Amino acid sequence: MWDLARRYTRIKLCEFEALDPAYEASHMGADALGFHLFKHQVVALKMERFREIFRYLPKTVEKVLLTDLDFEVAVQVVTELGLDSVQLYPDWSAEQVARFRARIPSNVRILKVMSAQPEENVLRDSGEFLRHYTPAVDGFLLDSFRIGGTGKTADWSHCAAVVRSSPLPVFLAGGLTAENVGEALRLVRPFGVDVENGVSDRIPNGPLVKNMTKCARFIAAVRQSDQLTSPLRQSPPRVDNRC
């Protein structure tokens, strides 16, 4: 579990494919970094790449695998990679998630992805969704859409209602930037925030690459908002003493 007594907004930056940006982001103050491994990708190749990156990251930075892999492959990958968390896309039942948890290292946190479009969720009623998965997971990642990386924001009043009714920590994702994250935090008050497009640049006809200036501005905006919105919010511990 996260140390919930430490009241600062957890910052999760996605998606990392190379060592340099991951290393820099983790020393810049990101709490968690997201690594994508989806079914259509070559599992062995990506595992090799991630292993190489993980060798150089501070242990205190949470390494999160985003995945839609089938059950047995996911167990193997999560077990072998030495991750801190897994962000699950498959719509396994809570019972299946519990079986998954029993097969992976006990320190690995499970985040269940939830769409802010209720009709995209396996259980359309948000309350029912939260109740179903709460016993099996450690938190939720509430994204604007079922398929992430859209760069689009959701209805933040709906997200705020989800956060209020969730017994577990919720990460807000979808279209966040250094410019709008303060407002998102004020309205939604999530446990953490997740961002991809807002800290990246699109290579024309190519992939997203991390823009380290945008990463730094995003982290600074979250920390500034923590100071402004709640006197109870604290600064995060140093990078070598984080939880």
Ligand SMILES: O=C(O)c1ccccc1NCC(=O)[C@H](O)[C@H](O)COP(=O)(O)O
């Ligand atoms: O990022 C993707 O391309 C992606 C594809 C399929 C499933 C999930 C994906 N990303 C998940 C994330 O957690 C993103 O960080 C999240 O959707 C926020 O993205 P953005 O709106 O670009 O900030």
